Amino acid sequence: MQPYRGSKTTLCAGCGHNAISERVIHAFYEMGIEPSRVIKLSGIGCSSKSPAYFLGGSHGFNGVHGRMPSIGTGAVIANQQMIAVGTSGDGDTGAIGIGQFVHLMRRNLPIIYIIEDNGCYGLTKGQFSPTADVGSKLKTGVVNDLPPIDTCALAIELGASFVARSFSGDKKQLTAVLKAALSHRGTAMLDVISPCVTFNDHVGSTKSYAYARDHDEPLGEIDFIPYFQDIDVEYEAGSSHLVKMHDGSQLLLKKLEAEYDPTDRLEAMRILHETSRRGEFATGVIYVEPDKEDFIELLNLVDEPLATLPLERVRPPKAVLDEIMEELR
Amino acid sequence: MSPTGVAVQDAAASQPARQIVNDFNIQVATVNGSGSQTANMVLFRSIFQMGIPVSGKNLFPSNIAGLPTWYTIRTSKDGYVARKREIDVLVAMNNETARDDVMGLEPGATVVYDEPMQLAALRDDLIFYPVPFDKIVAQVCPDAKLRRLVRNMIYDGVLARLFDIDMAQVETALNKQLGRKVKALALNQAAMKGGYDYATEHLTKQDPFVLESMGGSGDKILIDGNAAGALGSLMAGVTVVAWYPITPSSSLCETLIDYLRKYRIDKETGKATFAVVQAEDEVAAIGMTLGAGWAGARAMTSTSGPGISLMAEFTGLGYYAEVPAVIFDVQRVGPSTGLPTRTAQGDILSTALLSHGDTKHLLLLPSSMAECYSMAIEAFDLAERFQTPVFVMSDLDLGMNAWVSEPFECPTEPPDRGKLLDAETLKRLGEWGRYRDVDGDGIAYRSLPGDGMPAYFCRGSGHDGDAGYSERADDYENNLNRLARKFETARSVVPGPVTEREGDGKVGVLAYGSTHWAVVESCDQLAREAALAPRYLRLRAFPFTDELTAFIDRCDRVYVVEQNRDAQMLSLMRMEMSPERIAKLRSVLHYGGLPIDARSITDAILAGEGHALAPANGDLKT
Ligand SMILES: Cc1ncc(C[n+]2csc(CCOP(=O)(O)OP(=O)(O)O)c2C)c(N)n1
Ligand code: SF4
Numbered sequence: 020m021q022p023y024r025g026s027k028t029t030l031c032a033g034c035g036h037n038a039i040s041e042r043v044i045h046a047f048y049e050m051g052i053e054p055s056r057v058i059k060l061s062g063i064g065c066s067s068k069s070p071a072y073f074l075g076g077s078h079g080f081n082g083v084h085g086r087m088p089s090i091g092t093g094a095v096i097a098n099q100q101m102i103a104v105g106t107s108g109d110g111d112t113g114a115i116g117i118g119q120f121v122h123l124m125r126r127n128l129p130i131i132y133i134i135e136d137n138g139c140y141g142l143t144k145g146q147f148s149p150t151a152d153v154g155s156k157l158k159t160g161v162v163n164d165l166p167p168i169d170t171c172a173l174a175i176e177l178g179a180s181f182v183a184r185s186f187s188g189d190k191k192q193l194t195a196v197l198k199a200a201l202s203h204r205g206t207a208m209l210d211v212i213s214p215c216v217t218f219n220d221h222v223g224s225t226k227s228y229a230y231a232r233d234h235d236e237p238l239g240e241i242d243f244i245p246y247f248q249d250i251d252v253e254y255e256a257g258s259s260h261l262v263k264m265h266d267g268s269q270l271l272l273k274k275l276e277a278e279y280d281p282t283d284r285l286e287a288m289r290i291l292h293e294t295s296r297r298g299e300f301a302t303g304v305i306y307v308e309p310d311k312e313d314f315i316e317l318l319n320l321v322d323e324p325l326a327t328l329p330l331e332r333v334r335p336p337k338a339v340l341d342e343i344m345e346e347l348r
Numbered sequence: 349m350s351p352t353g354v355a356v357q358d359a360a361a362s363q364p365a366r367q368i369v370n371d372f373n374i375q376v377a378t379v380n381g382s383g384s385q386t387a388n389m390v391l392f393r394s395i396f397q398m399g400i401p402v403s404g405k406n407l408f409p410s411n412i413a414g415l416p417t418w419y420t421i422r423t424s425k426d427g428y429v430a431r432k433r434e435i436d437v438l439v440a441m442n443n444e445t446a447r448d449d450v451m452g453l454e455p456g457a458t459v460v461y462d463e464p465m466q467l468a469a470l471r472d473d474l475i476f477y478p479v480p481f482d483k484i485v486a487q488v489c490p491d492a493k494l495r496r497l498v499r500n501m502i503y504d505g506v507l508a509r510l511f512d513i514d515m516a517q518v519e520t521a522l523n524k525q526l527g528r529k530v531k532a533l534a535l536n537q538a539a540m541k542g543g544y545d546y547a548t549e550h551l552t553k554q555d556p557f558v559l560e561s562m563g564g565s566g567d568k569i570l571i572d573g574n575a576a577g578a579l580g581s582l583m584a585g586v587t588v589v590a591w592y593p594i595t596p597s598s599s600l601c602e603t604l605i606d607y608l609r610k611y612r613i614d615k616e617t618g619k620a621t622f623a624v625v626q627a628e629d630e631v632a633a634i635g636m637t638l639g640a641g642w643a644g645a646r647a648m649t650s651t652s653g654p655g656i657s658l659m660a661e662f663t664g665l666g667y668y669a670e671v672p673a674v675i676f677d678v679q680r681v682g683p684s685t686g687l688p689t690r691t692a693q694g695d696i697l698s699t700a701l702l703s704h705g706d707t708k709h710l711l712l713l714p715s716s717m718a719e720c721y722s723m724a725i726e727a728f729d730l731a732e733r734f735q736t737p738v739f740v741m742s743d744l745d746l747g748m749n750a751w752v753s754e755p756f757e758c759p760t761e762p763p764d765r766g767k768l769l770d771a772e773t774l775k776r777l778g779e780w781g782r783y784r785d786v787d788g789d790g791i792a793y794r795s796l797p798g799d800g801m802p803a804y805f806c807r808g809s810g811h812d813g814d815a816g817y818s819e820r821a822d823d824y825e826n827n828l829n830r831l832a833r834k835f836e837t838a839r840s841v842v843p844g845p846v847t848e849r850e851g852d853g854k855v856g857v858l859a860y861g862s863t864h865w866a867v868v869e870s871c872d873q874l875a876r877e878a879a880l881a882p883r884y885l886r887l888r889a890f891p892f893t894d895e896l897t898a899f900i901d902r903c904d905r906v907y908v909v910e911q912n913r914d915a916q917m918l919s920l921m922r923m924e925m926s927p928e929r930i931a932k933l934r935s936v937l938h939y940g941g942l943p944i945d946a947r948s949i950t951d952a953i954l955a956g957e958g959h960a961l962a963p964a965n966g967d968l969k970t
Contacts, residue, residue: 026817055798055803058643070805076803078796078797079804079805079807080639081805081806081807082635082662089627089631089639090636092635092636092639093635093637093638093642093645093647096625096640097641097642097644098645098796098797100798101643118629122632319618320619320620322619324644326643327644327798330762332614333585333587333612333621334759335583340579340583347571348565348570
């Protein structure tokens with residue numbers, strides 16, 4: 020278990036981010052993923068510190084505020100054999116980093132992108148972030164009057180191929196979502212409501228533990244069956260939905276919403292809008308498109324990591340240079 | 349003075365007494381988007397093929413079509429390739445600028461012009477050749493829709509006749525320029541011939557200008573600095589390219605993409621051994637470059653001033669977290685959007701110190717096509733060796749103009765991948781820390797994701813020798829001091845300066861980049877006009893090496909010549925030098941957006957040395 024753990028957290032006791040780190044550790048461990056095969060990426064913020072607190076045996080790159088997507092893109096292209104997990108905050112993603120977020124989703128880069136969403140800027144002491152709901156109140160009494168960005172709706176709109184929302188306090192669901200994300204090839208965008216106990220966990224906040232518990236609207240129970248567990252999944256047709264993941268794993272969603280089909284984009288958008296209109300937030304795997312071409316396929320890269328290709332494969336021979344010189348004469 | 353050009357012709361139709369061979373300046377004034385580029389390149393290439401030293405400067409507006417453009421071709425038997433201010437031959441094709449263009453000429457200059465503009469009425473001290481372009485094009489190109497495209501080719505024919513360029517050379521050049529476009533080739537040939545025939549029948553030579561073959565171009569090549577940089581990157585084995593389009597750097601990545609697609613697709617699998625990403629902006633481009641560099645790829649981006657400004661924060665991360673990256677800065681005129689299609693050396697200071705906190709970066713300063721190529725290769729080696737961003741400081745003049753060059757040499761050394769941790773090193777070290785200076789040169793060993801070596805957490809926040817988070821003052825200081833040590837190590841590894849002229853040391857000249865060519869010519873002017881013997885050292889990198897201080901010590905006064913307002917390179921020197929040395933430094937600055945010319949430098953140095961200035965024609969002997 021040791022290489023799955025990270026260094027001791029320096030985040031506040033009770034911070035949702037710590038609970039997410041715990042889930043990451045468990046999900047990766049239970050999926051049997053060697054930390055040495057993982058790269059961890061993040062921006063700046065309390066949330067972006069998290070990668071230091073999980074998977075200590077993995078390489079990590081804590082970049083600059085809001086720009087984790089570009090670092091992640093470069094790193095994944097350089098070595099497509101690594102499993103990339105990015106951690107960001109709602110400010111890091113929704114404000115300064117929204118441009119890079121948008122383009123990451125468009126590219127469908129293979130990466131698990133976790134937004135640890137607390138509706139505020141933790142590290143700079145509690146200002147509103149762009150995911151704060153209209154009318155939600157800061158501890159100081161300031162009321163947010165701008166509409167929130169729904170990162171899930173945005174991600175689906177932009178072409179992300181796996182979009183989920185969960186709650187740091189829901190161990191079971193978050194673990195299942197993380198495992199399913201690990202089986203996905205392409206961008207897996209996870210918006211995880213993660214209360215900030217220091218600045219945004221009071222009455223009037225819509226990202227507090229109490230609010231999240233009361234307004235969490237699970238789309239259904241999630242069962243994740245990894246490809247290495249060869250069991251026949253039994254499910255009740257009509258009330259469940261089975262999604263076959265890229266690597267052969269199976270994601271079983273026991274529906275509460277009778278009609279819900281997570282492979283239907285329009286359906287996913289409908290759910291997001293309807294729940295948000297009711298002041299609730301839908302959780303679970305909201306949208307999944309298991310076979311969408313990812314960025315590595317699009318770039319038509321050789322199978323080996325570009326980073327370590329031998330000289331003879333990256334430097335054309337003298338004859339090529341001579342040929343070019345001849346053309347330039 | 350006669351109102352029609354033809355009459356002027358008749359009036360002055362006598363054979364000129366004096367001949368000027370292979371030493372004059374032709375300027376073609378057109379409208380951009382009018383297809384003049386092909387005509388200009390064919391002319392340029394013909395002269396190149398004749399083995400005459402030639403340089404071309406494209407002065408173009410920042411739009412796509414419809415604004416004035418000037419292309420200047422300088423021939424110089426003595427090999428001077430810097431911009432020359434005086435225009436000897438004007439080809440006036442643009443009604444909008446023709447009047448100003450003609451009024452700005454020195455007496456005795458020659459004008460080839462589109463007849464309806466009636467320019468000959470403007471002055472009586474010039475030689476005018478009117479050419480009815482529309483009539484000629486109507487005869488040679490039956491399809492009215494295509495006439496606009498080939499019309500400019502007529503002046504190539506006229507000039508070929510006037511200056512005695514072998515038509516076979518022009519045909520070869522046209523073939524080379526148009527390649528396999530058979531129909532276009534035929535039309536252009538006809539237009540060219542139309543111009544040639546017209547000149548034969550209707551124009552009597554009165555100007556003194558002649559082009560004579562100097563034995564052919566041998567194995568020399570014609571290339572621009574962006575293509576040279578692209579080739580260097582290709583041969584360096586670049587694997588990840590992230591970029592965002594901007595003039596004047598775009599063609600570097602675009603040319604590179606062409607080469608990569610042609611030469612870097614795996615034969616067996618048909619798959620790419622490279623990735624190119626057109627990023628959403630320059631912040632993302634440098635972020636991707638750093639992410640790839642951290643993961644072990646040879647990664648690069650290319651941009652110009654506005655992009656450099658956007659890259660500031662990330663560059664600091666690269667410096668402090670020690671991540672290799674190669675950044676080409678093809679400089680243009682700033683500040684802000686500035687003059688996007690004009691040249692400058694205006695990013696030196698801000699790039700050397702790019703980002704907040706104590707940051708310093710390695711800069712390479714190419715002067716020639718050969719160096720745009722070789723320094724691209726060196727940049728990748730230096731970036732990995734020093735685990736840091738390296739900037740190749742080109743400019744629009746180098747990057748986008750065609751230059752004659754010796755062919756490039758294939759690198760013989762394998763790439764320098766720097767200190768990568770491996771099992772053997774790990775055993776030798778016993779214990780590894782990502783930022784521990786075990787060799788005393790400031791450079792630590794790094795591991796890569798997936799290489800089986802111990803992992804580390806790379807970060808731009810405070811860290812200790814083991815890459816652990818730290819806010820301790822001693823950790824911070826140790827780290828910054830080590831980075832300074834690393835920079836010192838680089839001093840003896842970066843390309844050293846080149847002594848271009850020995851001189852007597854009374855007058856020293858320092859320059860770099862594209863400024864070089866004007867300085868070479870200026871040194872000759874100073875010798876000829878004022879019997880000065882300047883000693884000239886050409887800088888090739890920042891940090892400065894010991895040769896620079898030695899040079900200053902051996903000179904009485906040193907003129908630092910550069911293309912910016914604020915004496916940026918001199919300011920960098922000031923940061924490092926003793927007051928005695930600084931006291932010797934003077935500035936020669938040029939920043940109008942046009943490439944620097946020798947006359948400006950010569951005049952400034954003469955003034956600085958207390959000599960009387962040469963008159964505009966440059967013939968003064970002191
Ligand atoms: C360029 C830049 N601007 C501002 C900051 C200051 N800053 C650090 S973290 C942060 C916001 C973090 O909020 P969020 O991403 O929501 O993460 P949280 O701390 O709430 O987990 C800000 C504004 C910075 N580091 N860099
Ligand atoms: S300030 Fe908020 S987000 Fe930051 S560690 Fe504390 S609880 Fe978590």
